[in-house]
Every structure is written in C-alpha cells, then in structure tokens.
Amino acid sequence: MSNGxxxxxxxxxxxxxxxxxxxxxxxxxxTVPQHKHSLWYYTGSxxxxxxxxxxxxxxxxxxxxxxTLEKANESVGRIxxxxxxxxxxxxxxxWSSTFMIAIVFIHLMSIWFTKSYRKPRELTWMSGVFLLLxxxxxxxxxxxxxxxxxxxxxxxxxTDIPRSIPVVGAWATKLLRGGEDVTGDTLTRFFGFxxxxxxxxxxxxxxxxxxLIQKQGMSLPLSLEKRQEKVKELPFWPNFVYxxxxxxxxxxxxxxxxxxxxxxxxxxxxxxMAPAPEGIKPEWYFLFLFQTLKIFPSTILFVSGDTxxxxxxxxxxxxxxxxxxxxxxxxxxxxxxxxxxxxxxLVFAVGMSVWSLLE
Amino acid sequence: MMNKRRIFWALLVIALVVVxxxxxxxxxxxxxxxxxxxxxxxxxxxxxxxxxxxxxxxAIYVFIGWMWLSITVLxxxxxAKIKETDRLYHLxxxxxxxx
Numbered sequence: 001m002s003n004g005x006x007x008x009x010x011x012x013x014x015x016x017x018x019x020x021x022x023x024x025x026x027x028x029x030x031t032v033p034q035h036k037h038s039l040w041y042y043t044g045s046x047x048x049x050x051x052x053x054x055x056x057x058x059x060x061x062x063x064x065x066x067x068t069l070e071k072a073n074e075s076v077g078r079i080x081x082x083x084x085x086x087x088x089x090x091x092x093x094x095w096s097s098t099f100m101i102a103i104v105f106i107h108l109m110s111i112w113f114t115k116s117y118r119k120p121r122e123l124t125w126m127s128g129v130f131l132l133l134x135x136x137x138x139x140x141x142x143x144x145x146x147x148x149x150x151x152x153x154x155x156x157x158x159t160d161i162p163r164s165i166p167v168v169g170a171w172a173t174k175l176l177r178g179g180e181d182v183t184g185d186t187l188t189r190f191f192g193f194x195x196x197x198x199x200x201x202x203x204x205x206x207x208x209x210x211x212l213i214q215k216q217g218m219s220l221p222l223s224l225e226k227r228q229e230k231v232k233e234l235p236f237w238p239n240f241v242y243x244x245x246x247x248x249x250x251x252x253x254x255x256x257x258x259x260x261x262x263x264x265x266x267x268x269x270x271x272x273m274a275p276a277p278e279g280i281k282p283e284w285y286f287l288f289l290f291q292t293l294k295i296f297p298s299t300i301l302f303v304s305g306d307t308x309x310x311x312x313x314x315x316x317x318x319x320x321x322x323x324x325x326x327x328x329x330x331x332x333x334x335x336x337x338x339x340x341x342x343x344x345x346l347v348f349a350v351g352m353s354v355w356s357l358l359e
Numbered sequence: 360m361m362n363k364r365r366i367f368w369a370l371l372v373i374a375l376v377v378v379x380x381x382x383x384x385x386x387x388x389x390x391x392x393x394x395x396x397x398x399x400x401x402x403x404x405x406x407x408x409x410x411x412x413x414x415x416x417x418a419i420y421v422f423i424g425w426m427w428l429s430i431t432v433l434x435x436x437x438x439a440k441i442k443e444t445d446r447l448y449h450l451x452x453x454x455x456x457x458x
Contacts, residue, residue: 268404
C-alpha cells in the first residue's frame with residue numbers, strides 16, 4: 001500500500017540534503033587493529049573529549065571573566081562566589097586541562113615507545129608535537145588569567161626564561177610580556193592568546209592530525225609488524241566507538257568527581273609592587289623543566305648555566321620534532337638507543353617533578 | 360524476548376533520569392537564602408570553594424553517587440551493545456548487500 005506514496009522520515013529528509021551516509025559508510029569501513037597494545041588507541045579520542053569540554057566551559061567562563069588589571073581577579077572571585085555553580089564550572093575547566101595535558105603526554109609517549117611515527121606517519125607525529133606545544137601554551141597562558149600572587153609570580157619566572165637566549169632572548173621576553181615587565185598588557189596579551197590565537201591553531205592542527213590518521217590508518221606496534229601475521233580488526237563504527245564510549249564515561253565520572261571534591265582556590269589579587277611570594281611553582285606539567293633550570297649551575301665553562309639549559313631544552317624539542325626522520329632505521333642499533341632515550345626521558349621527567357614537589 | 364529486554368533497559372534509564380532530576384531539584388537552594396555566597400570560605404583574602412554545611416555536603420555526595428550509578432548502568436548497556444555488534448560483525452551482517 002505504501003508503494004511510492006510513503007512520506008520520507010526525518011532521517012531521510014536530512015540524508016537527501018546532507019548526504020551523511022558517505023561518512024557512516026566510511027566509518028564502517030575504517031578498521032581498528034585489536035592486540036595487547038590497543039589500549040593506547042583510546043588516548044586520542046580522550047584528548048578530543050577533554051578539548052571539547054575545555055571549549056564549552058571556556059565559553060561559559062568567558063561570559064563573566066574580565067581581562068583587565070583591576071577586574072580579572074575580582075571577576076574570577078565573582079564566578080566562584082556569585083555565579084550559580086560557577087565554582088564547579090571553573091573547577092571542571094581546571095581539571096579538564098589537567099586531564100588533557102596528562103593524556104597528551106601519555107599519547108605521545110605511547111607513540112614513541114611503539115614507534116608508530118615511522119614511515120608514512122612522519123607528518124602525523126610532527127603535527128602531534130605541535131599540538132603538545134599548543135596544549136602547554138594553553139596551560140601557560142591560562143595560569144595567569146586569575147591574576148593572583150602565585151600566577152603573576154610564576155608568569156614572571158616563566159617569561160624571563162627566554163631572556164637567557166643570546167641576541168633574540170630579550171626581544172622574546174618583551175614580546176611575551178607586552179613590555180619590560182609583567183603588567184596589565186601581559187594579561188590582555190595572554191587572554192588574547194588563550195581564547196583566540198591558540199584555539200585557532202589547535203583547531204587547525206587537530207583537523208590536520210585527524211585527517212592524517214584517517215589517510216594513513218591506525219599503525220601497528222613494531223613488534224607486531226615484524227611478525228607479519230594477520231592481526232584481528234574491528235570496524236571503527238560502531239564496534240570501536242562503543243568501546244571508546246565506556247572510556248569516555250569513566251573519564252567524565254572521574255573529572256566531575258575530582259572537580260567537585262578538589263576545586264581550585266583563588267588567592268588575593270596580585271600586587272605588582274610586592275616581592276614575590278615564597279615557594280613559587282608552575283603547574284605540574286612544567287615542574288620537570290622548572291627543576292632542571294633550578295639545578296643548573298650559574299656558569300659552566302664560562303657559559304651561563306641558564307643559557308645552556310635553555311639551549312638543551314630547545315635542542316631536545318627540535319630532536320623530538322624530527323624524531324621520525326632520525327629514527328628511520330628501526331632494526332638498527334640507533335632505533336634501540338632511541339627507545340632507551342625514551343625510557344630515560346620518562347624517568348628523568350617523573351623524577352624531576354617529584355623532586356620539585358618534595359622541595 | 361529482545362523487545363522485553365529493550366523495554367526493561369529503557370525503563371531503567373528513564374527511571375534513573377527522572378529520579379536523578381527529582382533529586383537535583385529537591386536539593387536546589389531557595390533563592391532567598393544567601394547560600395551561594397556562603398558556599399565559599401574566605402581565608403585571608405583567599406577563596407576556597409567548599410560546601411557550606413552538612414546538607415550541601417550530603418547533596419554533593421548523593422549527586423556523585425547517583426552519577427556513578429548512572430555510569431555503571433550505561434557501561435552495562437554499552438557492554439551488551441558491544442557483544443551484539445561484535446556478533447553481527449562476525450556474522451558479516453553489514454557486509455551483505457541489501458536486496
């Protein structure tokens with residue numbers, strides 16, 4: 001009875017106009033390898049989940065936050081005391097950034113250990129390293145926005161680090177601060193970076209990163225690829241997405257529980273003329289860099305210790321970026337040495353962070 | 360059998376949502392009370408957000424408990440869905456062309 005006369009449903013109406021079936025078809029054809037290291041495949045989508053939460057909570061905070069020297073601290077205080085559920089909102093934003101950066105580090109280390117950056121995934125790795133830098137920049141710029149004693153002092157220390165680079169150092173510090181010292185101009189500048197420039201960079205890089213992953217497919221760990229056996233696979237949609245949903249639910253539960261149980265506090269507004277408070281420490285993800293700079297002697301062979309430390313950090317970042325091009329002969333001794341360096345870096349970073357926390 | 364199971368899960372989820380919403384509405388603080396500001400303890404200019412009294416602390420624990428219960432139920436449903444989709448995949452259900 002319904003031959004040719006049946007009314008199209010809402011799904012059909014949208015399908016006719018948007019043609020979304022191509023995407024569903026693509027996702028159904030996309031497969032995810034199943035092996036003992038499959039757990040690491042879940043970290044990518046977890047980062048995206050927390051990035052989305054950051055955008056949503058960031059927009060909500062933006063409705064009340066005022067990025068001026070006089071109002072910044074007061075407006076954050078208002079969010080925490082007067083805005084309904086404002087303290088939870090700020091806490092979710094804070095904890096979500098912590099989760100995001102932690103998972104970015106885990107994601108990066110998992111790729112380093114499984115050597116998933118090898119040909120043809122060099123650009124995927126490079127865009128990922130840029131995303132790590134953007135995530136850290138988000139953390140660094142966001143830390144100043146409450147404009148309390150601790151955040152201003154930590155920003156003074158952080159923006160002073162590039163000064164030890166010869167020739168361009170002083171200029172870089174001035175560029176970051178918007179002047180010679182940390183002032184209201186620095187706050188406006190950091191706010192602009194935090195809510196406009198960095199999100200644009202992040203969206204572009206995420207788009208490129210996700211495109212490259214779709215183009216090259218999921219990589220197999222080197223140990224499995226060497227065996228050249230057929231690995232069990234699952235369709236991305238819906239089989240793998242359902243599994244990812246379980247991880248998202250657990251992470252969301254943890255995020256909300258921690259946000260409600262341990263909300264971040266707010267110090268009184270910073271006084272630019274007052275001396276720096278004792279025990280200044282950056283966020284946990286900068287602790288190992290902070291401690292490394294701290295333990296360096298003032299001069300090493302007539303060269304400033306700070307300059308040497310900054311150069312070593314920059315050199316490490318450059319080598320990390322070009323890792324797929326350096327570690328291109330995986331079977332050789334070089335590949336094994338690079339794996340040992342990864343372990344050494346992890347031990348060093350954790351050790352330095354713990355040392356800094358205990359001090 | 361399948362339909363009965365679906366109805367059971369749907370009813371369970373609806374019940375959880377309704378109970379949860381009811382709970383959260385019941386725990387809302389009347390606007391005439393200066394409660395939102397009191398939620399914060401001020402210590403030498405430092406603002407430390409925390410529940411203002413035992414009632415609010417209990418409400419928070421109830422909410423967290425309800426949330427984890429909902430997550431557990433949803434995970435249980437998702438596990439059932441995973442089993443089903445894996446079975447269909449092994450039967451090559453989606454690779455068959457529709458007549």
